Structure formats: structure tokens, C-alpha cells
Amino acid sequence: MRAAVFTSSSEPLAIREIERPRPRPGEVGLQVARVGICGSDLHVKEGGNPAFAGVVFGHEFAGVISELGKGVQDWQPGDRVVSLPIHHCGQCEACLQDKIGLCEQIVFTGYSHDHSGGYAEYTAVPTHSLHRVPDNVSFDKAALVEPLSVSRRAVSRTPIGKDSVVLVIGTGPIGAGVVQFAKVAGARTVIVSEMSAERRELAKAIGADATIDPRAGDLAEQIVAIAGRRPDVIFECVGVPGLIQQAIEVAAYEATIMVVGVCFDKDHLYPNMAVKRELTIGFSNCYTHEDFAAVLDAMESGALDPSAMHTSTIGLDEVPSVFEELMTTKSGCKTLIDPSGGAL
Numbered sequence: 327m328r329a330a331v332f333t334s335s336s337e338p339l340a341i342r343e344i345e346r347p348r349p350r351p352g353e354v355g356l357q358v359a360r361v362g363i364c365g366s367d368l369h370v371k372e373g374g375n376p377a378f379a380g381v382v383f384g385h386e387f388a389g390v391i392s393e394l395g396k397g398v399q400d401w402q403p404g405d406r407v408v409s410l411p412i413h414h415c416g417q418c419e420a421c422l423q424d425k426i427g428l429c430e431q432i433v434f435t436g437y438s439h440d441h442s443g444g445y446a447e448y449t450a451v452p453t454h455s456l457h458r459v460p461d462n463v464s465f466d467k468a469a470l471v472e473p474l475s476v477s478r479r480a481v482s483r484t485p486i487g488k489d490s491v492v493l494v495i496g497t498g499p500i501g502a503g504v505v506q507f508a509k510v511a512g513a514r515t516v517i518v519s520e521m522s523a524e525r526r527e528l529a530k531a532i533g534a535d536a537t538i539d540p541r542a543g544d545l546a547e548q549i550v551a552i553a554g555r556r557p558d559v560i561f562e563c564v565g566v567p568g569l570i571q572q573a574i575e576v577a578a579y580e581a582t583i584m585v586v587g588v589c590f591d592k593d594h595l596y597p598n599m600a601v602k603r604e605l606t607i608g609f610s611n612c613y614t615h616e617d618f619a620a621v622l623d624a625m626e627s628g629a630l631d632p633s634a635m636h637t638s639t640i641g642l643d644e645v646p647s648v649f650e651e652l653m654t655t656k657s658g659c660k661t662l663i664d665p666s667g668g669a670l
Contacts, residue, residue, distance in 0.1 A: 357389050411443075
């Protein structure tokens with residue numbers, strides 16, 4: 327089969343013919359219909375760990391079951407599915423509490439030689455990871471279930487109510503999902519702080535009530551001018567040092583700050599300001615089966631339409647050049663790959 331393969335940080339992904347993964351007992355083979363390019367993939371390539379040489383990226387995928395492994399029941403070739411890209415140990419404290427996304431030995435599909443990802447025509451996944459895609463949900467939307475599940479979990483861990491003023495810092499794919507689920511949760515006003523004019527327009531397209539360029543003036547003053555008061559709930563969805571402190575500075579008294587952006591550098595903040603305001607600061611990571619199911623249900627019912635997040639769809643041959651471009655630009659939101667060449 328054809329796949330886009332990581333070689334090193336200094337070279338583009340390579341399009342190669344590699345062996346097709348075959349399902350082991352309890353697994354199914356999957357023909358990949360769509361797979362998203364994730365910022366985590368870009369970070370891994372940038373890091374250039376030699377241990378990843380030969381790995382096929384891609385953990386945000388949807389497709390059609392093409393083959394059944396030994397002992398598989400309740401699934402048939404032709405079923406449209408998405409998959410939690412989580413391989414967990416089942417024995418650590420997190421797993422024993424059914425918090426598989428926090429497994430101490432977690433391995434994600436697309437970041438392991440043993441669990442090949444979706445930047446390929448086919449992959450293989452365990453049946454316990456599968457969710458059926460409703461008939462009225464396109465593969466373009468289904469490939470967004472994984473990042474939207476990150477957003478849904480973050481929103482579910484905050485006390486958003488019908489009178490809530492919500493600030494979302496950053497509208498990459500995760501921030502864009504947070505905007506939508508904050509609206510689904512019933513927030514009165516959702517405001518997005520975003521430096522990119524293109525992404526401010528995206529925020530409006532996906533339901534934000536207002537957008538702010540944080541460079542245009544005092545952020546708290548801009549928020550109060552729009553909503554009449556400071557935000558009750560703030561989501562940090564960028565992962566850049568200094569933004570948690572920014573959230574503390576603009577928060578209302580007794581507000582909740584949920585950190586979703588992944589920062590790989592040391593950060594600093596002033597706890598006394600958070601103490602004085604009696605803020606709650608939390609961190610959200612990954613997702614559960616419940617989140618995947620909730621996202622699919624919201625798509626099926628029409629409560630959630632993430633179409634505006636979909637920037638473009640490319641074929642496998644375009645992956646090396648587009649991937650390199652995405653490593654240096656923040657334009658667009660979610661680029662999808664169609665490894666099937668238009669067959670699905």
C-alpha cells in the first residue's frame with residue numbers, strides 16, 4: 327500500500343510502498359477515507375527523534391472496515407467507523423479507573439511502529455476503539471471527531487451555564503472546537519482572542535459571538551466592552567508561555583480557567599493574583615469513549631456542524647509539500663488527507 331512515511335526532521339515525509347497492516351485477533355483492517363494533519367504530528371517531525379524513522383503518522387482518521395481479524399464479531403466489512411487512537415496498558419492506576427487517555431504507558435496510533443497511523447491507504451485498529459459513523463455524517467466531518475473530542479472534554483470539565491461569559495484564547499482546531507461546544511453548553515457570550523485575522527473570521531463562522539485582537543488594546547477592557555463583565559470561564563488553547571498568566575489577569579472573581587493548549591516550555595505565573603480572585607485552574611488532556619460518542623451524536627442531530635474548520639483536502643502525493651508548509655505557517659484550520667484517492 328502507499329503511505330506517507332516519516333524519515334527525519336530534515337527531510338519531507340516520503341511517499342512509499344509499504345506492507346499493508348493486517349488485523350490481529352480482535353482487530354479490524356480499515357481503509358482510510360480521511361485523516362487530519364495534527365499539530366502534534368508537526369511537533370514530532372520537528373523534534374526529529376530517530377526512533378520514529380519509518381513511522382506512519384495519523385491519529386485523526388475515519389474509514390471503512392475492509393477486513394476482520396480472528397474472533398471479531400458485531401462488525402462487518404463496509405461499516406463506516408472512527409477509532410480512539412489510544413493503546414493503553416489496562417493495569418496502571420488510570421486504566422483501572424477507566425481513564426484510558428491518562429494511561430501511564432499510553433501509545434497513540436501513528437506514533438509507533440506497532441500501531442501504524444492513517445497517512446496511508448490502510449491501517450488496523452482494535453475493535454474496542456471503534457465507533458460507528460452515522461449515515462448522515464460525512465467522512466470530512468468524521469475525521470474531525472478526534473480533535474473535537476479533546477474540545478468537548480475540556481468544555482465538559484467547566485461550569486458553563488446559560489449566563490456564562492466565555493473567553494477562548496486561540497482558534498486552532500482545538501480552540502475552534504471549544505467555541506462550538508461552549509455554545510452547545512449554553513454559554514450566553516463566547517468571545518475569542520486571536521491574533522490571526524483569518525482565524526478570527528473562522529471563529530465567527532463557527533459561532534463565536536465576538537472576536538478580539540489582543541494586540542488592539544487592553545484585553546480585559548475589550549471583553550467588558552463586549553460582554554459587560556469579565557469572563558467566568560476561560561480556555562487557553564494555544565500552549566505558549568505567558569497565556570495562563572494572561573487568563574488570570576482578565577478573569578472574573580471565582581472564574582474557571584481550563585488549560586488545553588500544550589506548552590513544551592517552562593512557564594511562569596503569579597499565584598497571588600489567582601488566590602485573590604479565588605480562581606480555579608484546571609488542565610484537560612485527551613478524551614474518553616463518552617466524548618467520541620457525544621461528538622458523533624451532536625453531529626448526527628445537527629447540534630454541531632464543524633464544516634468551517636475544514637480548510638482543504640489533499641491526496642497522498644501532496645502530503646510532503648503541504649506538511650512542510652504547515653510547519654511554517656498558521657494559516658487555515660484543519661487540512662485533511664484522502665488516502666483513498668477519491669474512492670471513499
